[in-house]
Amino acid sequence: MPSTIVTLKVNGRAQEFLTRPGTTLLDALRDSLSLTASKKGCAQGTCGTCTVLLDGKPVFACLVPVETVAGRSIETLEGLAAGDVLHPLQESFIALFATQCGFCSSGMIMAAKGLLDRNPDPSRADVVRAISGNVCRCTGYEAIIDAVLDAAAKMKKAAPSRRKAAE
Amino acid sequence: MLRAIDVPQTTAEALSSLARARDALVIGGGTLVMPKVQAGISGLGALVSLSRLKLDKIAIKGDKVTIGAATTLAAIGEERGLAFLQPAIESVGSPTLRNLATIGGNLFTEQPYGDIAVCLLALDAEATVATKRGMKKLPVAELLKKGIGRDAIVTAIGFKKPEKGTWFYRKAMRRAANSASIVTIAAHCSQSKGRVAKARIALGGCGTKPVLAAKAAAALEGQKLDADAIAKAGALLIQDAAPFTDAYASAWYRARVLPVHFRRAILGE
Structure with missing residues (x-):
């Protein structure tokens, strides 16, 4: 079976590439688009390092055949920073030492972004639930949860002034 | 390695696609099938995706519930009319997994996974199955025992909502x-x-x-x-x-x- 052309909207930009049958969204992002923030850990949907947002919802990119999501919108860690200005989640991960080896960080941040986009004021339990599909083998969970809550607080504070600026 | 992945637009196309390739599997959310693909299990040559068949609607009329087979567990968990199922939904995997995993797929999961299939069995739910000879209804109890056979696709699951406190x-x-x-x-x-x-x-x-x-x-x-x-x-x-x-x-x-x-x-x- 020949390869097919797939179009995706990745981090707000239309991307077109050639793909072999059954290529995962993760492999397409990494190998065809050179977006290597999403990691391949288990390739079984159990470790969460490949988490990206599909139409705004966190999914395991290793479980998604890319042909089945043609035309849809994907957000990866690479889309978070605005130039040199980091996203509050990235800032908080650095400030609160939520990254050790770093392998889980991009998946953790994308799962957390999926949560904060829907629920800007999460409880600690909400954060634990949201990252329950992501494994950190340095076991730095507490720092990660602290960082997500810190980012949520920062974003909440910034939100009213942003609204004012828009007015 | 896969030879083909079909993303048909209609159930009829999906059934023909299944009939054509004897080594094809139906793929819903991918949480069961993709680990097999990634592990390179032999004898799997093609996938037929349900993603464009629009099998993701929840309809509730009185106590009668019909859920499209490709409805995600996340969507069921968010449905107010199905609040009784929420604890069961939240006991399955993680929110990230539930954004992919489908109710239809849950019927084909081997234990100790597949808690929603346990619920559907207790609810005496009925599956709607599309075959080349047309649609048929199959009790979930029977489906779990015998499967649905090749060249068939579960398109919906129906049950009666239990009364409060039952x-x-x-x-x-x-x-x-x-x-x-x-x-x-x-x-x-x-x-x-x-x-x-x-x-x-x-x-x-x-x-x-x-x-x-x-x-x-x-x-x-x-x-x-x-x-x-x-x-x-x-x-x-x-x-x-x-x-x-x-x-x-x-x-x-x-x-x-x-x-x-x-x-x-x-x-x-």
């Missing part, structure tokens, strides 16, 4: 979230004049597929749902169960805790 669910896990089942209990006990009129109890972790605990259910019927009746019924669960040993628990442990979690399910402990 639905019970509990899943024992190794940790609070994202873990397989040690034992899962789902029970629908309709009541009349303070006694159990009809009971239907389904168990997970007690066989490769969810099983019905018919003897325990019969023992509950006509009784008040009190500690005594629950203990008597709980002792009978094992007669219909075949708990197994895996990385999560031993068969001995599963058998030992089954009546305990049954009691906790019914009494809400």
